[in-house]
Amino acid sequence: xxxxxxxxxxxxxxxxxxxxxxxxxxxxxxxxxxxxxxxxxxxxxxxxxxxxxxxxxxxxxxxxxxxxxxxxxxxxxxxxxxxxxxxxxxxxxxxxxxxxxxxxxxxxxxxxxxxxxxxxxxxxxxxxxxxxxxxxxxxxxxxxxxxxxxxxxxxxxxxxxxxxxxxxxxxxxxxxxxxxxxxxxxxx
Amino acid sequence: xxxxxxxxxxxxxxxxxxxxxxxxxxxxxxxxxxxxxxxxxxxxxxxxxxxxxxxxxxxxxxxxxxxxxxxxxxxxxxxxxxxxxxxxxxxxxxxxxxxxxxxxxxxxxxxxxxxxxxxxxxxxxxxxxxxxxxxxxxxxxxxxxxxxxxxxxxxxxxxxxxxxxxxxxxxxxxxxxxxxxxxxxxxxxxxxxxxxxxxxxxxxxxxxxxxxxxxxxxxxxxxxxxxxxxxxxxxxxxxxxxxxxxxxxxxxxxxxxxxxxxxxxxxxxxxxxxxxxxxxxxxxxxxxxxxxxxxxxxxxxxxxxxxxxxxxxxxxxxxxxxxxxxxxxxxxxxxxxxxxxxxxxxxxxxxxxxxxxxxxxxxxxxxxxxxxxxxxxxxxxxxxxxxxxxxxxxxxxxxxxxxxxxxxxxxxxxxxxxxxxxxxxxxxxxxxxxxxxxxxxxxxxxxxxxxxxxxxxxxxxxxxxxxxxxxxxxxxxxxxxxxxxxxxxxxx
Numbered sequence: 001x002x003x004x005x006x007x008x009x010x011x012x013x014x015x016x017x018x019x020x021x022x023x024x025x026x027x028x029x030x031x032x033x034x035x036x037x038x039x040x041x042x043x044x045x046x047x048x049x050x051x052x053x054x055x056x057x058x059x060x061x062x063x064x065x066x067x068x069x070x071x072x073x074x075x076x077x078x079x080x081x082x083x084x085x086x087x088x089x090x091x092x093x094x095x096x097x098x099x100x101x102x103x104x105x106x107x108x109x110x111x112x113x114x115x116x117x118x119x120x121x122x123x124x125x126x127x128x129x130x131x132x133x134x135x136x137x138x139x140x141x142x143x144x145x146x147x148x149x150x151x152x153x154x155x156x157x158x159x160x161x162x163x164x165x166x167x168x169x170x171x172x173x174x175x176x177x178x179x180x181x182x183x184x185x186x187x188x
Numbered sequence: 189x190x191x192x193x194x195x196x197x198x199x200x201x202x203x204x205x206x207x208x209x210x211x212x213x214x215x216x217x218x219x220x221x222x223x224x225x226x227x228x229x230x231x232x233x234x235x236x237x238x239x240x241x242x243x244x245x246x247x248x249x250x251x252x253x254x255x256x257x258x259x260x261x262x263x264x265x266x267x268x269x270x271x272x273x274x275x276x277x278x279x280x281x282x283x284x285x286x287x288x289x290x291x292x293x294x295x296x297x298x299x300x301x302x303x304x305x306x307x308x309x310x311x312x313x314x315x316x317x318x319x320x321x322x323x324x325x326x327x328x329x330x331x332x333x334x335x336x337x338x339x340x341x342x343x344x345x346x347x348x349x350x351x352x353x354x355x356x357x358x359x360x361x362x363x364x365x366x367x368x369x370x371x372x373x374x375x376x377x378x379x380x381x382x383x384x385x386x387x388x389x390x391x392x393x394x395x396x397x398x399x400x401x402x403x404x405x406x407x408x409x410x411x412x413x414x415x416x417x418x419x420x421x422x423x424x425x426x427x428x429x430x431x432x433x434x435x436x437x438x439x440x441x442x443x444x445x446x447x448x449x450x451x452x453x454x455x456x457x458x459x460x461x462x463x464x465x466x467x468x469x470x471x472x473x474x475x476x477x478x479x480x481x482x483x484x485x486x487x488x489x490x491x492x493x494x495x496x497x498x499x500x501x502x503x504x505x506x507x508x509x510x511x512x513x514x515x516x517x518x519x520x521x522x523x524x525x526x527x528x529x530x531x532x533x534x535x536x537x538x539x540x541x542x543x544x545x546x547x548x549x550x551x552x553x554x555x556x557x558x559x560x561x562x563x564x565x566x567x568x569x570x571x572x573x574x575x576x577x578x579x580x581x582x583x584x585x586x587x588x589x590x591x592x593x594x595x596x597x598x599x600x601x602x603x604x605x606x607x608x609x610x611x612x613x614x615x616x617x618x619x620x621x622x623x624x625x626x627x628x629x630x631x632x633x634x635x636x637x638x639x640x641x642x643x644x645x646x647x648x649x650x651x652x653x654x655x656x657x658x659x660x661x662x663x664x665x666x667x668x669x670x671x672x673x674x675x676x677x678x679x680x
Contacts, residue, residue, distance in 0.1 A: 046505035104396035
C-alpha cells in the first residue's frame with residue numbers, strides 16, 4: 001500500500017477521556033482482535049488520550065499512551081478505517097512519540113500479537129523504527145533523531161557576519177581590520 | 189588489631205537462614221552449580237558487568253571500602269562488613285527464602301499456587317517489568333559516578349559506595365531472572381541492560397530522569413530519599429507477584445534498599461541540621477556565604493526530586509497496571525494487609541484532575557487507578573522524612589518548615605501534565621507560573637552555588653562545613669572510622 005502525504009491534523013489532548021461515538025467509529029471499526037477495549041458509551045478511559053482531527057473538525061484517529069512505573073510506555077494508535085493509507089497513522093505515531101519524549105521517557109513499546117493483520121502491522125512499525133518479534137514487544141527509541149538534528153542549524157549557530165553593514169568593523173574573518181578568525185566566515 | 193576487632197561483629201542472625209555459597213565464582217543461594225548451562229551463561233555475563241563497573245562505576249580511585257555483603261537471606265542478621273576492593277565485591281544472586289506453600293494473593297489467580305515458571309501468556313509482560321526494573325538499577329550508579337570526588341566525608345563516601353555496589357547487585361538480580369526464565373530473549377535483554385547507558389545519546393536509559401548526572405551531594409541525598417523510595421514501592425508490588433522467583437528476588441532487594449533510604453533521610457537531615465545551626469546563631473536566614481545550603485534552596489531541591497519521582501509512577505490511570513494486577517504479575521503495596529476482595533473488579537476511588545483551571549475530583553474504577561494507589565502510598569511515606577527534617581528546625585527553635593509540594597507541581601506525566609500547578613496546589617496560567625518557578629525549583633545559579641560548597645573532605649572523622657556529622661557510625665563503628673582507603677591517585 002502506498003501512503004499519500006499526511007493531511008494536516010489537529011492534535012488535541014483529551015483531559016477527561018471517555019468512550020464515545022468517535023471512538024466507536026474509529027477504534028470499534030477495526031477488525032476484531034485489533035484492540036481489546038471493551039467500553040460502553042460514556043465510560044471513563046484509563047491512560048492519556050489524544051484525538052487527531054482534520055481541519056473541519058472530523059476525528060480521523062486516536063492515540064493513547066499507557067505509562068506505568070519506570071517509564072514503561074505502551075502506545076496505541078487507531079485510524080478511521082475509511083481513512084487508512086493517507087499517512088494519518090504515521091502522523092499520529094510521530095505525535096505520540098513527541099508526547100512520550102515530553103514526559104521524559106526514551107522508549108515506547110507496542111504489542112500486536114493478537115492483531116488480525118499482524119504481519120502487515122509488524123512491517124509498518126519496523127519501517128518506522130520499531131524492533132522486536134511479531135509475537136512479543138516491539139520497542140523503539142524515541143526522541144533520538146540525531147541525524148536530522150545534525151543537519152539542522154544548532155540553536156547557538158552564529159549568524160553570518162554582514163560585512164556591508166559594518167564597513168569599518170572587526171568582525172569574524174576581517175583579519176585585515178584586526179578582526180578575529182572564523183574559518184567558516186573568512187573573507188579574502 | 190584483628191579484623192573482627194576492627195570491623196566489629198556481624199549482626200547476629202536470628203531468623204531462618206539460607207546460606208549463600210561464596211565458594212562459587214558467582215555467589216548465590218539458588219544452587220546455581222546444579223544448572224551448568226545457566227551458570228555458564230551468567231559467568232559469561234560477569235566480565236561484561238565488571239567492565240561496565242570499571243568504566244561507568246565510581247570514578248574516584250580507592251584501595252578498599254568498608255562494605256556490607258550479604259551472607260544469608262534470613263529474616264534478621266544477614267550481612268557481613270569488611271574492607272574490600274570495590275571491583276572485588278562479591279556481587280551475586282540472592283533470593284529470599286522460598287515458602288513452599290505460597291499462594292497467589294490477588295487477581296484472577298488468587299488462591300492458586302504461586303508460579304515457579306513463567307506462564308507463556310504473561311511472558312512478554314513479565315519480561316518487560318523485569319527489564320524496566322533492571323534498567324533503573326545501574327542507571328543511578330552511572331549518574332553518581334563522579335560524586336566521590338566531592339564527598340563531604342569519608343563516612344558519606346562509604347555510604348555512596350555501598351549504595352552503588354548494591355544497585356549493581358540489584359542489576360544482577362534482574363539479570364539472573366532474565367537468564368534463568370526467559371531464554372535467548374532474556375539473555376539479549378540482559379546484554380542491553382549494560383549497553384544502555386545513562387546519558388548515552390544513541391542508547392540511553394529508559395527514563396530521561398536517569399540520564400542526568402548527579403552533580404552534588406544534596407541532589408544525591410534527595411535522590412536516595414525520594415527516588416530510591418520510589419523503587420522501594422515498586423519492589424513492594426513486585427514482591428507480591430505470582431511469579432515466585434521475582435517475588436523472592438524483590439523481597440531480598442527491599443532489605444538492601446532500606447540502607448539507601450537511610451542515606452537519604454539522614455543526609456538531608458544532617459544538611460538541615462547544619463543550616464538550622466547557622467540560622468539559630470545568626471538570627472536570620474542562612475545564605476551560601478555562611479558556608480551552608482540555605483533552607484529555601486533545600487526546599488527547591490526537595491520540590492524537584494519529589495515531583496520527578498512522582499512522574500516515575502506513570503499515569504494515574506492505566507490499563508496495563510490493571511492488567512498486571514488481574515494477571516497476578518504485580519500486586520499493591522502491602523497487598524495482604526488490604527481489607528478488600530483483592531480482585532478489585534467492583535471497587536472505585538476518587539482521583540484529582542484539572543479542568544477549567546481548577547483541581548476537581550472524579551470517581552474512577554479502582555482497577556484502572558493502581559498507579560495512583562501506589563503513588564499515594566509513596567507520598568504518605570515521603571511525609572515521614574519531611575517531619576523528621578522539620579524536627580531539626582523545631583529543635584533549633586525556628587519557625588521555618590519544609591514541606592512536600594502539591595502532587596500536581598512540576599509534573600510531566602499523567603493528568604497534571606500540561607498544567608501549571610504551584611507547590612501550594614494553585615492552578616496558574618503559564619505566564620504566572622513562569623514568573624514564579626525560579627522560587628520553587630533550583631535555578632542553575634542555585635545548583636552552581638551548591639556545587640561550589642562541594643569541597644571534598646577526606647580526613648577521617650572530619651566533615652564539610654555544610655553538613656553535620658552523623659550521630660553514629662556504620663555497623664557500630666565510630667564516625668571517624670577508616671571506612672574508605674583511597675588509592676594514592678585519589679588522595680592527590
